[in-house]
Amino acid sequence: MTTRLFGSSAHVVTATINKMINHRFIADIVPVLRAGCKRSRFALDCAARRPYSAGMRVALFIPCFVDQFFPQVGVAMVNVLRRLKIEPEFPAEQTCCGQPAFNTGFWDEARPLARRYCEIFAGFDAVVSPSGSCVAMVRHFYPELGVEPPATYEFTEFLVKQLGVTDVGAAFPAKVTYHDACHALRELGLKDEPRQLLRHVRGLELVEMAQAETCCGFGGTFAVKFPAISTAMADTKIASLRATGAEYVVSTDSSCLMHLDGYLRRQRIPIKTLHIAEVLAAQ
Amino acid sequence: MNPVARQFHRDADAKAGDLQHRATVQRNIGLYDAAVATGKARFADWPAGRARLAQVKWEVINHLDRYLEQFERNVVANGGQVHWAETGEQAAQLVVDIARQHGVRKVVKAKSMTTEEIHLVPALEAAGIQAVETDLGEFICQLRGEPPYHIVTPVMHLSRQDVARTFTEKLGSPPTDSAEELTMIARRQLRQEFLTADMGVTGANFAVAETGQIALTENEGNIRLSFSLPKIHVAVVGIEKLVPRVEDLALFWPMLATSGTGQAVTGTNSLVAGPRRDGEPDGPAEFHVILLDNGRTRLLADVEQRDALHCIRCGACLNACPVYRTIGGHAYHTTYMGPIGAVITPHLRGLGDWSHLPFASSLCGACTEVCPVGIPVHRHLLHNRRNATRLNSRWQRLAFGAWLWGMQFTPRYRLGGALARWFSRRGWPAPPWTNTRALPIAPKQSFRDWWKTQ
Amino acid sequence: MTAARENILDRVRAALRVTVPAPAAPTGRPVFPPVTDPVATFARELAAVKGELVASLPEFLKSFRLIASCVDLVPGNAGVREAELGVTGCECLVAQTGSVIVSTRASGGRALSVLPPVHLVIARREQIAPDLAAALALLRQRYDGHWPSQLSLVTGPSRTSDIEKTLVLGAHGPKRLAVFFRD
Numbered sequence: 001m002t003t004r005l006f007g008s009s010a011h012v013v014t015a016t017i018n019k020m021i022n023h024r025f026i027a028d029i030v031p032v033l034r035a036g037c038k039r040s041r042f043a044l045d046c047a048a049r050r051p052y053s054a055g056m057r058v059a060l061f062i063p064c065f066v067d068q069f070f071p072q073v074g075v076a077m078v079n080v081l082r083r084l085k086i087e088p089e090f091p092a093e094q095t096c097c098g099q100p101a102f103n104t105g106f107w108d109e110a111r112p113l114a115r116r117y118c119e120i121f122a123g124f125d126a127v128v129s130p131s132g133s134c135v136a137m138v139r140h141f142y143p144e145l146g147v148e149p150p151a152t153y154e155f156t157e158f159l160v161k162q163l164g165v166t167d168v169g170a171a172f173p174a175k176v177t178y179h180d181a182c183h184a185l186r187e188l189g190l191k192d193e194p195r196q197l198l199r200h201v202r203g204l205e206l207v208e209m210a211q212a213e214t215c216c217g218f219g220g221t222f223a224v225k226f227p228a229i230s231t232a233m234a235d236t237k238i239a240s241l242r243a244t245g246a247e248y249v250v251s252t253d254s255s256c257l258m259h260l261d262g263y264l265r266r267q268r269i270p271i272k273t274l275h276i277a278e279v280l281a282a283q
Numbered sequence: 284m285n286p287v288a289r290q291f292h293r294d295a296d297a298k299a300g301d302l303q304h305r306a307t308v309q310r311n312i313g314l315y316d317a318a319v320a321t322g323k324a325r326f327a328d329w330p331a332g333r334a335r336l337a338q339v340k341w342e343v344i345n346h347l348d349r350y351l352e353q354f355e356r357n358v359v360a361n362g363g364q365v366h367w368a369e370t371g372e373q374a375a376q377l378v379v380d381i382a383r384q385h386g387v388r389k390v391v392k393a394k395s396m397t398t399e400e401i402h403l404v405p406a407l408e409a410a411g412i413q414a415v416e417t418d419l420g421e422f423i424c425q426l427r428g429e430p431p432y433h434i435v436t437p438v439m440h441l442s443r444q445d446v447a448r449t450f451t452e453k454l455g456s457p458p459t460d461s462a463e464e465l466t467m468i469a470r471r472q473l474r475q476e477f478l479t480a481d482m483g484v485t486g487a488n489f490a491v492a493e494t495g496q497i498a499l500t501e502n503e504g505n506i507r508l509s510f511s512l513p514k515i516h517v518a519v520v521g522i523e524k525l526v527p528r529v530e531d532l533a534l535f536w537p538m539l540a541t542s543g544t545g546q547a548v549t550g551t552n553s554l555v556a557g558p559r560r561d562g563e564p565d566g567p568a569e570f571h572v573i574l575l576d577n578g579r580t581r582l583l584a585d586v587e588q589r590d591a592l593h594c595i596r597c598g599a600c601l602n603a604c605p606v607y608r609t610i611g612g613h614a615y616h617t618t619y620m621g622p623i624g625a626v627i628t629p630h631l632r633g634l635g636d637w638s639h640l641p642f643a644s645s646l647c648g649a650c651t652e653v654c655p656v657g658i659p660v661h662r663h664l665l666h667n668r669r670n671a672t673r674l675n676s677r678w679q680r681l682a683f684g685a686w687l688w689g690m691q692f693t694p695r696y697r698l699g700g701a702l703a704r705w706f707s708r709r710g711w712p713a714p715p716w717t718n719t720r721a722l723p724i725a726p727k728q729s730f731r732d733w734w735k736t737q
Numbered sequence: 738m739t740a741a742r743e744n745i746l747d748r749v750r751a752a753l754r755v756t757v758p759a760p761a762a763p764t765g766r767p768v769f770p771p772v773t774d775p776v777a778t779f780a781r782e783l784a785a786v787k788g789e790l791v792a793s794l795p796e797f798l799k800s801f802r803l804i805a806s807c808v809d810l811v812p813g814n815a816g817v818r819e820a821e822l823g824v825t826g827c828e829c830l831v832a833q834t835g836s837v838i839v840s841t842r843a844s845g846g847r848a849l850s851v852l853p854p855v856h857l858v859i860a861r862r863e864q865i866a867p868d869l870a871a872a873l874a875l876l877r878q879r880y881d882g883h884w885p886s887q888l889s890l891v892t893g894p895s896r897t898s899d900i901e902k903t904l905v906l907g908a909h910g911p912k913r914l915a916v917f918f919r920d
Binding site for chain 2: 741744745750766782833842845846851852868876877890892897911
């Protein structure tokens, strides 16, 4: 709020005050103690389970790198939502969920972004995002920072679990395999939902790869801190991929796809990467 | 970068590019995965088992002083002796002292990560005492002069031919391609060692507070021979190994076995309650337990990560970890490898030198998914990362400070994003990413640019 | 040495001044399916771990010359170290896993059940406990406060898969494990 009205100087003031009252120890220990407090967790689960109904305000959270590098994913998601008669809003102040800093261990640098996210999305009934890892950050790791997030859903999760929809009227005649992005799979528990959506896409042949659940090797800054290991993991994943004979690999996370795509193109392997939103938007 | 981290990078990168190693590991882990799937099918409710184990471990670790004292009382009541070691060096010295007091010349040793941790074999050998590894995998490692590759399967990285070559070279045995014959060669060789050893050294998988028993798990039978034939039995036991009651083992044993190898239970699970009792025809005259701290109390004091002490050393997280599968166990250069190793090693050996381990992870969470006692392993990697950056990350902190500054004000973020896209369209190299991967093809318009047109 | 003890316990107590909340209570649902037919289950599980059920004792004993035994039913003629066959009793058997529980009391000490290359267990069907929990409860009842110095839950013959994950029986302990029911 203060940021919008007064720009960055007010933010410096608030940041300083925050630092003073949020002694690092307290900021770290509160989530641990809170883990014993059931009410907070229950409230979180409750918010996550309230089903969508007409008239609810839906906001888009387009992760920073999707906004800047894969805008077509966001566009596809909007088109699918509109097809389902949902008109989402896009609070333009949004920037980043803070995960890069958080995962690299810089929690104090991530916390202000977590709080900012909560302020920006405060008035909405649901926030929808085409990224399992960002949604996992918001839902599961904001509490580690001592921040209670608003109800936030990954796109396929929103379609299947909140709207109860598995057929979005899409058509995409091609042989496709699905890569289980780690956060979507393990943090958000999404395994069947994306596959249900893909199975209802007309003309689409879905084949399963061996080791679909094995990490692709991106892992955020891991990809540049340990590039040899990261690349070897991509190589392993792509071997499974090629064995399926699929033309496309599809996933809920553009981060995984960016990493795999970079390696596929460098190796001149003619498999294409596509975000699931783009498949669901196709007609 | 400190030398330990540098060596890790070197060795991990070398292994990452080794396609034969990758193929061997993938094959072995494929067999493991199939066995575990079969093993888990025997359970009516695996998650209920995890919850129960988590609860039992929470109970004992969070009241550890009481249970340690109870365990000590009972070992002594059974006729055994208890020693305490604050460090690995102290523990190794205690074993050497016991050996010296009794004129021990040869020790037979069971597979025990704890004895690896305290570098027991070099300490014994420095004191002129022969120490023979009796677990087949560890025996092979000893012949090759290599550390074990994995906490449960020490020679996962070797082929039959590798083993055959080692035996021919070191034992003079005839060349053979058969795993069966190779095992029989080792059996014959080690039988003589068991029969002539003066002392047997084991670890312990569990230590039962209520009865003063230690529980020992194996498939081969070498542990039983190590504590049955020699006249002294010494067990080195980390203080976190305690469980409250013997009945708890009815769940720990099957879940350890299923997670470790996919078996319903491991081949032999023994409970040793002390030296030979009156009326028993054989068994050691003396039984010594050495309770080991060596940094475990540091982990205990870390409230956030205390439950890392619940670990029962099943090895499941190693097998599940895509990084471990890529680089193998030796690259870690420390006793406890894989995900749990990356959690506890900074506590046991210092965060300053070992912070690279928690960073060498893509945080996929497979470790947490498979842990039978419910340790949130990948969350602890995040905790260790946070603690590491507080130690010394001056330049990275500045970089993230700048990044935060950019992200907190939308116009700055949009400018930064436009710059990044401009840069990536140039096709300039951006190592280390562009060493092996192409950069994404940046669009002219961002999503928010498009939204404005709506 | 006692300094080490005090230091360690002091550190433990200091650490435990801050408590960690207990994890979510387990549901109480059974972890294992119930064992409905212990005798049949035991036979099946024993076979699955490559153990043998002996139909005719004299037939089985024919192939052994040197036998060490602590059971009256089978007279021994050799010491533990030379024996081709070790014959022991057991504390009980476990249907759930096809295991036998040997002990220094029931099985003639420590070495007899592990040193000879073949191990024969003489048991009675009434000794079969349905599962591990029942077996441990039984042992507690029998031995609480005065446990034998060693007990082992033995499941099949000795084995290893250390070399290329290939299963080999008889690594260091017995290559064969056989059970004969005398009732």
